[in-house]
Amino acid sequence: MRARNLAVVLGEIRRSGPLTRAALADLTGLTKTTVSKLVSDLLEAGAVVETGAVRDGERGRPGVAIALSGHRVATLGLEINVDYLAASVVDLTLAVRVRRTRPADNRNSRPETILRELRDLARWAVSEAEAQGLRVTGAALAVPGPVEGGLLHNAPHLGWRDVRVTGLLDLLDLPFEVDNEANLAALGELWFGSGATDFLYVSGEIGIGAGLVVGGALFRGTNGQAGELGHVVVLPDGPACRCGGRGCLEVYAGQDALLGAVAPLSGRVAALPGAAAGMPAPAASLEGLAGLLEAGDPVARAACEEAGRALGTALTSAVHLLDPGMIVLGGSFALLFPWLERPVGDVLSARLRHMRGKPPRLVASQAGADAAVLGAAGLIIQQVVADPAGTLGL
Template sequence: MRAHNLALVLHTVANSTSPPSRAAVAGATGLTRATVSALVDDLVAGGLLIEVDPPPRTGAGRPAVGLALTSTGPAGLGLEINVDYLAACVVDLTGAVRHRHVEHADQRPADPAQALAALGRLAAAARLAAEADGLVVAGAALAVPGLVAGGLVRVAPNLAWQDVDAVAALRAVPELADLPVTVDNEANLAALGELRVTGGLSNDRDRSPGPTDAGPSGNSFLYVSGEIGIGAGLVIDGELYRGVRGWSGEIGHVTVYPDGRPCRCGSRGCLEQYAGQEALAVDEPLAAAALGIALSAVVNLLDVPVIVLGGAYAPIFATLREGIEAELRARVLTSGLAPVTLRAAALGPDAAMRGAADTIIRGVREDPAAWLRRSA
């Protein structure tokens, strides 16, 4: 219960636009001022919150003390390995990117061990730089362009990887040996990165206890990442849906034209053949129509109100938009009742890396009690 309330308080502070007072937090959470005081004291002592200059005064009464997330506490290490670059970044509890290291190099000739060793060096450097700033790296997450299951990269076609234990390889680096490390699909993590930047702050779920529970749009969207392959990350009410075995989001192999072009996956008419980077370069209208057909299926099945186009789609969003929306209008059953919002990704190529780092700080935010135990 204590753990839950600590998270609740932290969450409330994080989602406030201006530094709230203890009393404001109490009002927002429904807890007593006394309880919030006690919880806040713990969070301050544990280095998760700091007291800051009070927000501009409003009326009579003793002046409030503002609360904010610390920028010198736990941090997340976000890593990414992709076809033509390696990257690492450090994000602090406030969500600010504190360090960012990118190394451009074609990874395809390298074998997995080489690539991961190089990434490990990058990660170690980022960690060192972060700790010089007083940050404590709480964990690392790695984004890969492939299928991940059980902590293993099962297959990453564009890297020519198969059954690679990336976590073990990274933890073999001495400077990272003590860090908890996870791996995840690139599109999934990019979706989380997008969530943090756009919808992440206004959390519709724990709004004040209104009577109507017909949740408004909330933080729900499908992030579509157009690279050589096409991946998607589905976020429902602020939470990433990974699928039962972690293999969700393979929108690239949704059938668009049943008897169409053969795909490297063995099937025919996959979206990837019509809206992948190669096809995109040749025929944009075709890509838009194909995307529209596949996305209509998603909306019909899942009632997702927002679709975010990322990766290679983001820069050419304007030219794709109309073609996609035409298909959505025609093919989504409920398009007359409420339209589907289509927009370009806010984050550029950093989305996956940022999302990876975010999973770490999200972990701290959701279970601050664990962090307090650790730093006690």
């Protein structure tokens, strides 16, 4: 009962705070004595702070207000992706306190090696947070593949199969969750992006995933494996995909496909205005590709057009099945948005406008490249607010 009431009070403070104790009693239906006791426990745990006096709407006289505290409770977000490791620490107010991305080549890597490096990065982030007076209460890890009960089934771009990730990270001594990168990036967009609460977040990395947010909640499917947009079928007999299928979206619009299509151009970028002489194969990076696109290179534009049309085809199927409120292009697709918007939008409009009033709006992500690692930290913050007694040992 007390645990439930702590969650009710903290949830109300998060949703509507700062609030006086009297206002909290009104909103929760708890007695003022109970509220005062609970607030006192939350103050002691560092989950809330007293702010200056505010007017109490109900009674018309000023009182001391209670707000979420950013001074003590924090959570750790981690990410393993194909070409980097990342860590972030977020406090209870969702302010980002620590973040670092470490470039890495994790293709066909040994899980033990990568997880050891990740553990070092995590320890560094925790000690940085502690130096700011924060206590990290839990962590979540984003991985590029479907996860079920801590088991990463298959991350084809890492070359990992059936890796039990949780066990390998137990040494961190923190309550620990693992989830799909796209799910966590969608939550990152929800909490650290535009403020929209209904959208399909499309994560364009080496692989392509998606996370559906409906009414501010992530849709996970029956086994937590929904949103694998990268393996939606674009052309049944198309080129082989690493997943074992053929003609999946990733084959046409994954980062390797995009960069591969412009690989013969790598040398040409050196001739672009502002390019330094002797730059190594610049189109082999997304930034190089963006440079070619900005310069109006026709091969680069055609590659982006083809990827955009494939993405539009897969998103047509996704809109029919998931009915998202909006489509948010994230990761590399956010960087390439100016060149993807028209081909993707054209396909969506042509295929959807007769069945539905109009296709969902198409926008670029506002959470940026850190969406997944921030969403991971935010997920644990959400768990703290939902159960302060259990997570903070109250």
